[in-house]
Amino acid sequence: MPELPEVEIAARHLRAALVDRGPICMLVPEPGQNGLLDAFAAGTPGALLSVRRHGKQLALDFEDGGTFRLHLGMTGRFEALNRGDEWPRHARFIWACEGEPRLAFVDPRRFARFGHRRGGHPSDDFAGLGPDALDSTLDEWCLALDRPLPVKPALLEQSRLAGVGNIYACEGLHGAGVDPRRPAHSLSRDTVEFLRLAVQRAMRATLEREADAPMRYLNEGGVPNPFRIYGREGEACAACGAAIERFKQAGRSTWWCPACQGGWTGHPE
Ligand SMILES: [Zn+2]
Incomplete structure (x- = not known):
């Protein structure tokens, strides 16, 4: 089960693979399972500008002003994809940029939670959480x-x-x-x-x-x-x-x- 370090590692992988790589798109292998993912995949969020982590929550800020929120749940993790790789089993969505799939979000038990914010303030993404355990006084x-x-x-x-x-x-x-x-x-x-x-x-x-x-x-x-x-x-x-x-x-x-x-x-x- 992911704890803070695993979520921090996921944030680092996301930054390295996707930030400042031009327009990002989301691919959903099984449309119709999650309305929020379907809606995000249909949109044009532009480039990924930043990935923030607080506790076990992630927030991804896109060029269009929207923020995608993610909690890895019990079994969620990212797997790197190389050109021509088959999409892994249990992939909920895949981030692609520069015309290539880059990272698959794999979640066998499907307990991950997703959210999307447009407007509001970045602190809204972590509302209700105390100070981050790794970065607190x-x-x-x-x-x-x-x-x-x-x-x-x-x-x-x-x-x-x-x-x-x-x-x-x-x-x-x-x-x-x-x-x-x-x-x-x-x-x-x-x-x-x-x-x-x-x-x-x-x-x-x-x-x-x-x-x-x-x-x-x-x-x-x-x-x-x-x-x-x-x-x-x-x-x-x-x-x-x-x-x-x-x-x-x-x-x-x-x-x-x-x-x-x-x-x-x-x-x-
Ligand atoms: Zn002892």
């Missing part, structure tokens, strides 16, 4: 986490902090040595800073590792787990050697090391 994190609920589910609320999903919440809490059950508002400012840096470090590690590779998701099978704690129940913690455990929090699995991250006694720091 300590003050913004302190504000986002000033809540009585446990810190793990608090990190996942996109309206407070945009882009942290289950993987980077687990990785960041482990990296910062924070008990996922602790009320978010009980964390000291210093601990919030450790957490912010740990989440951002884990995201940057994925960006560096995956930047040049075709996009893959852990749940596709056959993909080695690159994470320190996520998905490693029963394995030894890389930091201390204790057994990693898993429990459910707000309906989602939390992986954690009770030795590194335990010790919360119910009292604020």
Whole structure:
């Protein structure tokens, strides 16, 4: 499932393949499935001027003043196309420029969401989202986490902090040595800073590792787990050697090391 780093990589691929390449057109392999895609494909948006990302959302600004919005959903990703390639299975649409198909948006489970804006303001594209998790300050994190609920589910609320999903919440809490059950508002400012840096470090590690590779998701099978704690129940913690455990929090699995991250006694720091 895409999290912030995968969406950032998608944004970079889109910029490299399509920005400033002249008029862009959208091809829809199966017309009649999505009215918005059909309408966009029938239009003439002109050149792609910029690709913006905030949290897990993308906004593509075109020469005609329109903006195409995209959320990758559960399985959405872009695949590069070369001249003469067959269109991949499960392609929802294909971006073409200079007379050639360039990038296919492939979405086997069809959970991706699309939108289109004409008029209004660029900030409308990300309305309702908190500050971007990778590009946000300590003050913004302190504000986002000033809540009585446990810190793990608090990190996942996109309206407070945009882009942290289950993987980077687990990785960041482990990296910062924070008990996922602790009320978010009980964390000291210093601990919030450790957490912010740990989440951002884990995201940057994925960006560096995956930047040049075709996009893959852990749940596709056959993909080695690159994470320190996520998905490693029963394995030894890389930091201390204790057994990693898993429990459910707000309906989602939390992986954690009770030795590194335990010790919360119910009292604020
Ligand atoms: Zn440990």
